[in-house]
Amino acid sequence: MKGEERRKQLLKILSSSTGPVSGGTLSQELHVSRQIIVQDISLLRANGSTIFSTNKGYLLQEEKKYSRVFKVYHTDDQVEEELSAIVDAGGQIRDVFVYHKVYGVLKADMGIKSRRDIRAYMEEISTGKSSLLKNVTSGYHYHTIDAESEEILDAIQEELRQRGFLAKLQDYEPVDFWGGQD
Template sequence: MTGSKRREELINTIKSSTSPISGKTLAQLYDVSRQVIVQDIALLRTAGYDIISTNRGYILNAPHAITRVFKVSHTDAQTEDELYSIVDLGGTVVNVMVNHRVYGHMEAPLGISSRLKVKAFIDDIKNGKSSPLKNITSNYHYHTVEADSEKTLDLIEKTLEEKGYLITEV
């Protein structure tokens, strides 16, 4: 088993456990030394996982949010509705991305997680501070959306599809 595969399984084991798991137990489970587990834990922490070492073993402090990338298209007038649709269902619009034929991949962080942040974003656009990135690709763009569960992301996807914003690749 490769190191990256082991770390993937390791985080899933810790995540699904209802009690702390000792380094010794993890080492036996993955047939490696305890030191390898310590190094894997350090790498997982670097990757953003909040793993806590207790006197009884390792636990994951908080579950990682789940993300999904949606390809969407809509008019400028529909931007507000698109963003409200996502945040009202519990999603956070992490970023916006476009793939321009000349300039390549372009991405901007958004961090829109509430109606208040949607309103501030829309106000900035309306006040001429900038124009939406989607305008350079004939309205086609991508959003990384973060949520607490796959169920929430499924609901967001269904809503975007029903409103005609979601582009499904063939």
């Protein structure tokens, strides 16, 4: 197993654990020495993972994220306003998707976290080589929004409502688009 793959496995083990995992246990599971585990932990920390060392082993602190799906409607000219309202309120736009009566759910990842990301997205769309996904369903579409708290999601919902972007779910639309999965 290569280093990068091993570190992914290490993170997976730590994230699925309910308590600290000892270096010895990690080295046995990953078939490497404890020194390699120590080095891997250092590399993971350097790359932004919050891993604590305790007297009983390693603990991974994962940031709690909240997410909500919003159904929205707006014109092509209002795309930047919609996206800016979301990121300005503290949200991250994970994806855009539509629910088509014939084709079902059509989805595209966005990963928009800042106005800089919005500008890059708008530049890409403005080339005219592609159309906005919302246009497949006459402007109606959905975004999965991630935030650090339910309060931020509530503020985003209120901002979208005030701007007239929130849309009502129709009877034919499924409430749980992913069948319990993201």
